[in-house]
Amino acid sequence: xxxxxxxxxxxxxxxxxxGTASRVLSGNPATSAAARERVRAAAAELGYRPDARAxxxxxxxxxxxxxxxxxxxxxxxxDIAHGAEQAALAASYVxxxxxxxxxxxxxxxxxxxFLTQRVDGIIIAPQGEGGGNLRALERARTPLVxxxxxxxxxxxxxxxxxxxxxxxxxxAHLAAEGHTRIGYIGGPRSxxxxxxxxxxxxAAVARHGLEEDPELITAGDFRRASGGTAATALxxxxxxxxxxxxxxxxxxxxxxxxxxxxxxxxxxxxxxxAFDNIDWFGELAPPLTVVAHDARELGEHAMRLVLDVIExxxxxxxxxxxxxxxxxxxxxxAAGA
Amino acid sequence: xxxxxxxxxxxxxxxxxxGTASRVLSGNPATSAAARERVRAAAAELGYRPDARAxxxxxxxxxxxxxxxxxxxxxxxxDIAHGAEQAALAASYVxxxxxxxxxxxxxxxxxxxFLTQRVDGIIIAPQGEGGGNLRALERARTPLVxxxxxxxxxxxxxxxxxxxxxxxxxxAHLAAEGHTRIGYIGGPRSxxxxxxxxxxxxAAVARHGLEEDPELITAGDFRRASGGTAATALxxxxxxxxxxxxxxxxxxxxxxxxxxxxxxxxxxxxxxxAFDNIDWFGELAPPLTVVAHDARELGEHAMRLVLDVIExxxxxxxxxxxxxxxxxxxxxxAAGA
Numbered sequence: 001x002x003x004x005x006x007x008x009x010x011x012x013x014x015x016x017x018x019g020t021a022s023r024v025l026s027g028n029p030a031t032s033a034a035a036r037e038r039v040r041a042a043a044a045e046l047g048y049r050p051d052a053r054a055x056x057x058x059x060x061x062x063x064x065x066x067x068x069x070x071x072x073x074x075x076x077x078x079d080i081a082h083g084a085e086q087a088a089l090a091a092s093y094v095x096x097x098x099x100x101x102x103x104x105x106x107x108x109x110x111x112x113x114f115l116t117q118r119v120d121g122i123i124i125a126p127q128g129e130g131g132g133n134l135r136a137l138e139r140a141r142t143p144l145v146x147x148x149x150x151x152x153x154x155x156x157x158x159x160x161x162x163x164x165x166x167x168x169x170x171x172a173h174l175a176a177e178g179h180t181r182i183g184y185i186g187g188p189r190s191x192x193x194x195x196x197x198x199x200x201x202x203a204a205v206a207r208h209g210l211e212e213d214p215e216l217i218t219a220g221d222f223r224r225a226s227g228g229t230a231a232t233a234l235x236x237x238x239x240x241x242x243x244x245x246x247x248x249x250x251x252x253x254x255x256x257x258x259x260x261x262x263x264x265x266x267x268x269x270x271x272x273x274a275f276d277n278i279d280w281f282g283e284l285a286p287p288l289t290v291v292a293h294d295a296r297e298l299g300e301h302a303m304r305l306v307l308d309v310i311e312x313x314x315x316x317x318x319x320x321x322x323x324x325x326x327x328x329x330x331x332x333x334a335a336g337a
Numbered sequence: 338x339x340x341x342x343x344x345x346x347x348x349x350x351x352x353x354x355x356g357t358a359s360r361v362l363s364g365n366p367a368t369s370a371a372a373r374e375r376v377r378a379a380a381a382e383l384g385y386r387p388d389a390r391a392x393x394x395x396x397x398x399x400x401x402x403x404x405x406x407x408x409x410x411x412x413x414x415x416d417i418a419h420g421a422e423q424a425a426l427a428a429s430y431v432x433x434x435x436x437x438x439x440x441x442x443x444x445x446x447x448x449x450x451f452l453t454q455r456v457d458g459i460i461i462a463p464q465g466e467g468g469g470n471l472r473a474l475e476r477a478r479t480p481l482v483x484x485x486x487x488x489x490x491x492x493x494x495x496x497x498x499x500x501x502x503x504x505x506x507x508x509a510h511l512a513a514e515g516h517t518r519i520g521y522i523g524g525p526r527s528x529x530x531x532x533x534x535x536x537x538x539x540a541a542v543a544r545h546g547l548e549e550d551p552e553l554i555t556a557g558d559f560r561r562a563s564g565g566t567a568a569t570a571l572x573x574x575x576x577x578x579x580x581x582x583x584x585x586x587x588x589x590x591x592x593x594x595x596x597x598x599x600x601x602x603x604x605x606x607x608x609x610x611a612f613d614n615i616d617w618f619g620e621l622a623p624p625l626t627v628v629a630h631d632a633r634e635l636g637e638h639a640m641r642l643v644l645d646v647i648e649x650x651x652x653x654x655x656x657x658x659x660x661x662x663x664x665x666x667x668x669x670x671a672a673g674a
Binding site: 260280 | 342345384386399401409410412415416418419422426431432433434435436438443446447450453454561565590591593594597602603616617619620621622624
């Protein structure tokens with residue numbers, strides 16, 4: 001029926017964008033007085049009748065933010081989700097969580113689902129090279145924020161941690177404890193944090209004059225089993241390391257099991273430092289030394305950042321500092337614990 | 338910024354009527370090949386996304402299921418979520434996760450959000466007595482399934498585990514290992530699993546002729562700190578228990594830390610059995626004995642059940658068996674591990 005007057009018609013007549021017309025007609029106060037006057041006059045002239053349902057569909061916010069984590073079973077991402085959700089609730093938004101399961105295809109499915117659900121914005125700890133729906137999302141100008149990880153070639157605000165600083169703190173600590181052969185259990189090179197930590201490890205080993213032996217460098221996939229495999233390989237080498245650095249919590253847990261199965265003790269026989277300050281790590285015997293970035297804080301920052309984008313405020317990327325929490329797993333005092 | 342692309346925009350770009358564009362985009366075969374090609378090209382160029390809410394208003398399903406877990410940072414619920422999501426993807430549904438954070442008010446907020454998002458159905462591990470939106474949901478006849486927990490007075494299909502069986506297996510095992518004083522770290526009585534496990538513990542202690550001492554019964558809130566507090570209280574009593582049974586994984590982790598801080602060793606000095614077969618528990622030194630119900634399987638069953646309800650198939654409640662995974666934390670062989 002071509003007699004229907006749409007918001008677009010009103011916007012054209014008023015000489016404003018469809019978004020402005022929509023905001024005025026929905027009573028949004030974030031509009032100028034001049035725009036309000038022009039839009040209302042145009043609506044009256046054209047006989048515009050808002051269709052309540054259509055208006056809600058086109059202009060209302062859902063007040064929902066999609067958060068796509070890499071792996072919901074990784075407590076680091078669960079903590080990010082918890083922080084994000086609390087910050088969202090404080091701003092009267094809800095968080096719809098989805099799990100990419102460290103899988104690019106599944107990431108695409110959920111990005112599609114978020115768009116279909118018309119979330120107001122998306123926070124993502126991205127997988128892979130950022131093809132597929134991630135690129136479509138950028139084109140569609142959906143408010144988007146990266147958390148923990150980034151993807152090259154995307155101009156998207158992000159909240160990340162200073163990985164180079166974290167690795168340097170861990171290596172400096174182990175060097176000060178007298179270790180010269182540190183085995184590195186790294187993440188996948190396809191993920192920004194995997195690359196950054198790997199490069200920082202090589203640099204820190206060189207800087208501290210430690211042994212630069214390619215046999216000491218392994219790479220897992222940020223999941224538990226791969227940490228066990230890597231630790232077993234490192235400890236079965238010709239000249240095993242005296243300390244391990246694991247690039248995430250799940251791989252550190254896998255390494256714990258592998259070390260135990262070799263009849264060795266963390267702390268007394270072998271030092272272990274893990275990335276990610278998971279609550280559990282402080283409770284173990286011995287408690288684990290960790291490179292800590294507050295995952296909850298990462299989540300809170302990311303939510304505030306995406307709400308800035310959604311609500312039209314300036315949005316600046318944030319790099320959070322890391323620090324080292326020294327516990328008995330790396331100080332050789334664990335034997336009698 | 339209003340970046341919403343409408344069907345009208347697509348029709349204009351494609352040079353066809355809005356009706357034709359709409360028919361092509363809804364998959365209606367009564368369209369010409371030329372129109373289909375032009376409309377699809379225009380939709381791709383403009384980044385057009387069908388609006389789930391608009392489509393749902395018209396008739397179609399959203400193919401999204403809401404899953405409200407009690408605590409996203411509890412690995413047991415993360416495993417449930419993973420299982421549910423994989424079962425959903427296999428049936429071409431997506432799972433929108435939300436976190437009640439063991440809080441009834443937050444549960445209500447997310448149930449409301451799910452309804453606003455027009456999910457096709459909801460799976461929930463419910464909090465509290467089931468007031469508020471849970472009752473509204475039942476009245477609205479939204480397809481609903483309980484997982485892990487239930488609420489009295491609701492006629493809702495559920496997937497739960499046989500808690501009485503699980504507790505009996507744990508107590509029988511500890512009795513067979515020679516323990517007569519078992520300290521119980523229970524969950525909240527406001528949650529069905531908390532009540533069921535508590536009652537089963539009292540029954541099992543009586544059945545096996547163990548010491549029925551009220552000092553051996555504590556109750557936490559299914560979170561880590563409360564497990565530490567409970568374990569400290571139990572071990573500081575006049576006649577401490579020789580074994581602990583923790584009613585969930587997080588409280589077991591809290592207990593681990595409390596035991597270590599008292600200078601005692603799990604396995605050799607004190608037996609520990611935990612509910613929930615968290616991957617991590619098998620990697621610890623010593624590995625923990627657990628009352629296992631497969632959380633992933635619970636999630637898969639719950640998703641299949643809610644899809645049965647959504648798609649009009651008969652839906653029967655399921656009670657999954659529990660079993661005991663005996664490891665060194667309860668067999669006294671841990672001292673030299």
